[in-house]
Amino acid sequence: MSTKIHFSGIGGVAMCAGARLAQALGCEVRGSDTRVYPPTSQILAGMGVPVYEGYAAENLLWGPDLIVIGNALSRGNPEVEACLSDRRHFVSLPEWLKENVLRVRRPIVIAGTHGKTTTTAITAHLFRSAGVDAGYMVGGAFQNGIPSSELGQSGEPFILEGDEYDAAFFDKRAKFLHYLPETTVITALEFDHADLYKDLDEIRIAFERLLRIVPKDGNVVLCADNAAATLAESSYSRTFTYGLTPQASFFARRLSTTPEGQQFEVRHEGASLGEFFVPLHGAHNVQNALAALVVSELYGLPRDTVREALRNFPGVARRLDIFHQSNGIVFVSDFAHHPTAVKATLQAASERWPHARRFVLFEPRSNTTVTRVFEKEYVEAFSHADVVAFGRVYRAEKIPSEQRLDTKALAEALRQGGVEAQAFEETSQLLDFLLKQVRCGDVVLVMSNGAFDGIFDKIRAAFVS
Numbered sequence: 001m002s003t004k005i006h007f008s009g010i011g012g013v014a015m016c017a018g019a020r021l022a023q024a025l026g027c028e029v030r031g032s033d034t035r036v037y038p039p040t041s042q043i044l045a046g047m048g049v050p051v052y053e054g055y056a057a058e059n060l061l062w063g064p065d066l067i068v069i070g071n072a073l074s075r076g077n078p079e080v081e082a083c084l085s086d087r088r089h090f091v092s093l094p095e096w097l098k099e100n101v102l103r104v105r106r107p108i109v110i111a112g113t114h115g116k117t118t119t120t121a122i123t124a125h126l127f128r129s130a131g132v133d134a135g136y137m138v139g140g141a142f143q144n145g146i147p148s149s150e151l152g153q154s155g156e157p158f159i160l161e162g163d164e165y166d167a168a169f170f171d172k173r174a175k176f177l178h179y180l181p182e183t184t185v186i187t188a189l190e191f192d193h194a195d196l197y198k199d200l201d202e203i204r205i206a207f208e209r210l211l212r213i214v215p216k217d218g219n220v221v222l223c224a225d226n227a228a229a230t231l232a233e234s235s236y237s238r239t240f241t242y243g244l245t246p247q248a249s250f251f252a253r254r255l256s257t258t259p260e261g262q263q264f265e266v267r268h269e270g271a272s273l274g275e276f277f278v279p280l281h282g283a284h285n286v287q288n289a290l291a292a293l294v295v296s297e298l299y300g301l302p303r304d305t306v307r308e309a310l311r312n313f314p315g316v317a318r319r320l321d322i323f324h325q326s327n328g329i330v331f332v333s334d335f336a337h338h339p340t341a342v343k344a345t346l347q348a349a350s351e352r353w354p355h356a357r358r359f360v361l362f363e364p365r366s367n368t369t370v371t372r373v374f375e376k377e378y379v380e381a382f383s384h385a386d387v388v389a390f391g392r393v394y395r396a397e398k399i400p401s402e403q404r405l406d407t408k409a410l411a412e413a414l415r416q417g418g419v420e421a422q423a424f425e426e427t428s429q430l431l432d433f434l435l436k437q438v439r440c441g442d443v444v445l446v447m448s449n450g451a452f453d454g455i456f457d458k459i460r461a462a463f464v465s
Contacts (some may be wrong), residue, residue: 003026003028003065004028004062004063004064004065005019005022005027005028005029005065005067005068005096006030006059006062006064006066006067007019007022007029007030007031007032007067007068007070007093008031008032008033008055008059008067008068008070008073008077008079008080009031009032009069009071009072009073010031010032010033010036010040010044010049010070011034011035011037011040011041011051012033012040012072013040013139013140013148014070014093014137014161014163015031015068015070016043016044016148017149018093018096018097018149019031019047019049020047020147020149021100021101021135021137021149022068022096022100023047023049025100025101025151029047030049030050030051030052030062030064031049031050031051032051032052032053032054032055032056032059033051033053033055034053034054035053036051036053037451039141039317040141043147043148055077055078056078056079057078057082059079060079060082060088065089066089066091066096067083067090067091068090068091068093068096069083069090069091069092069093069169070093070168071092071093071165071167071168071169071175073168073169074169075169080169092168092170092175093167094167094171094175094177094178094179095167095171095178097137097160098179101135101151101158102158102160102178102179102180103180104154104155105135105152105154105155105156105158106155106156106157106158107157107158107159107160107179107180107181108123108157108158108160108181108182108183108184108185109160109161109162109176109181109184109185109210110123110160110161110162110185110291111161111163111164111184111185111186111187111207111210112185112187112188112189112228113164113188113189113190113191113192113203114187114188114190114338114340114341114344115284115291116139116161116163117138117139117140117316117335118140118280118285118288118316119185119187119288119291120136120137120138120139121140121142121313121316122278122288122289122291122310122313123159123292123296124136124138124150124159125309125313126292126293126296126301126309126310127157127159127296127301128150129308129312130301130305130306130309131305132301133152133156134150134152134153134156134157134158134159135150135152135156135157135158136149136150136152136158136160137149137158137159137160137161138160138161138316139161139163140316140317140318140335141316141318142314142315142316142317143314143315143316143317143321144314157182157299160179162175162176162179162184162210163175163176164192164203164207165193165196166196174206174209174210177206177210181210181213181214182214182215182218183214183218183220183221183295183298184218184219184220184221185221185222185291185294185295186207186210186220186221186222186231187223187228187288187291188223188228189203189207189226189227189230189231190203190226190227192338192368193367193368194367194368194371194373195367195368196367200227207228207231207234208231208234211234211235211236211237212236214236214237216236217237217238218238219237219239219240219295219298220232220235220237220238220240221240221241221291221294221295221298222235222240222241222242223241223242223243223287223291224242224243224245224248224249224251225243225244225245225248225287229241229243240294242290242291242294243287243290244283244286244287246267249269249294250266250267250268250290250293250294250297251266251268251290252265252266252267252290253265253267255283255286257351259352259353259354260279261277261278261279261280261281262277262278262280262281262285262286262351263275263276263277264277264290266290266293268297273293273297273303274303274307275307276289276293277307277311278311279311279312279313279315280313280315280319281348281349281351282344282345282348282351283347284344285348289313293306317333318333318335319334320334320345320349321333323446323456323459323460324459324460324463326463326464327440327463328441329439329440329441329443329444330356330442330443330444331444331446331459332443332444332445332446333446333448334445334446334447335448335449336447337364337365337369337448337449338368338369338374339374339377339378339381340377340381342362342378342381343380345445345447346358346360346381346385346445349443349445353443356441356442356443357386357387357439357441357443358384358386358387358442358443358445359385359386359389359434359443359444359445360382360385360388360389360445360447361389361391361430361434361444361445361447361452362382362388362389362390362391362447363392363394363447363448363450363452363453364390364391364394364405364407365449365450365452366449369405369449370395370399370404370405371399371403371404371405372403372404372405372406375405375406375409378410379413382410382414382421383414383417383419385419385445386419386420387419387420387421387437388411388414388419388420388421388422389421389422389423389424389430389433389434390407390410390411390421390422391424391427391430391455392424392426392427392453407423408423410423411423427452427454427455427458430455431458431459434459434462435462444459446459
């Protein structure tokens with residue numbers, strides 16, 4: 001195995017987690033990125049990993065044996081060009097994981113359009129709490145400073161998030177096709193990633209390919225509440241379903257919600273597995289918890305231990321994550337950007353803060369969100385908010401105007417439906433609107449899958465605790 005590894009694009013959550021695994025394997029690790037934000041910057045600093053700011057061929061002069069190239073990099077990047085010109089050994093992160101981590105472990109791959117980060121985190125938490133030295137890699141940061149990856153013991157399960165996005169500029173296959181799954185969970189099947197997939201059928205093919213590489217004596221676990229259930233016909237392995245419908249192999253019923261979380265009963269084959277509590281809100285999080293519970297049953301974890309561990313799940317950063325409070329206003333960060341996730345997040349916020357006005361700040365940032373693909377769906381999703389302020393479309397200049405999300409038209413459609421909505425080109429304008437309109441008792445939901453032009457620090461500065 002290479003002993004000196006450079007991670008180009010180390011600021012990504014998955015790349016940072018991969019760097020931590022490489023360090024645990026005894027490798028010397030360095031990396032580079034244009035700018036590294038918290039919590040990744042804090043994690044890397046704690047690891048003592050040198051990070052070069054910006055990309056340059058000179059960053060590779062320290063003599064790494066291998067360069068792991070993140071999927072955000074493409075041709076024209078100085079480090080990519082140096083790798084190609086100098087015939088350096090380079091791989092994608094999924095390929096590196098496959099060859100250096102997963103071959104000697106028992107991979108449990110959590111995939112799906114939505115919910116995979118939280119489901120992966122819950123599953124990893126249950127296994128570790130049960131005393132299993134399972135490795136894991138989560139595409140998000142745990143709350144309370146828990147690392148987003150652990151190497152675990154060779155021969156034990158390794159729980160990782162399986163993304164359908166491409167592995168690298170030179171490998172356009174879905175990342176999860178590298179992951180050698182013993183067990184695969186698919187939480188949802190919906191259209192997304194319009195920059196890679198033409199339609200839902202193409203995404204479905206990617207998931208079908210994932211099921212083809214699960215061994216016959218492995219496990220396939222599918223959500224019965226959405227189109228993921230239709231993938232059962234493509235499974236070659238033992239197949240289980242879960243969800244809120246009684247037709248599922250494992251189903252949750254008798255849901256009750258409090259400000260602290262949700263209580264539910266799990267039933268399987270006509271018998272009750274007991275009552276469980278998850279300190280998260282929204283029906284989607286019952287589904288996520290249930291998926292993790294199914295995996296815990298398949299691997300024989302003690303049920304009472306699992307029940308207590310689920311109750312104490314610490315949560316994942318940027319999933320209804322309170323980052324600031326001031327004068328009776330609660331400021332929450334959430335990763336939601338797909339319309340289904342936006343709607344689910346607003347529903348969860350209603351359950352957690354039932355009497356609050358829901359004030360949304362939304363940054364169209366992902367490669368699909370910045371386009372008009374989901375424009376109609378966003379009108380319905382944001383109709384569950386009270387006030388919506390849209391930020392500038394990320395890198396709008398790179399998207400043809402006829403394809404670009406029209407936030408002004410979106411705001412107008414919402415206003416016609418009775419939602420107070422505005423669209424802004426500058427973050428300063430959006431913040432001025434927030435300062436004028438927000439009031440005591442509001443919950444401000446900042447939705448973005450990126451930095452949102454530093455809005456989190458700007459809010460902390462504008463609203464003194």
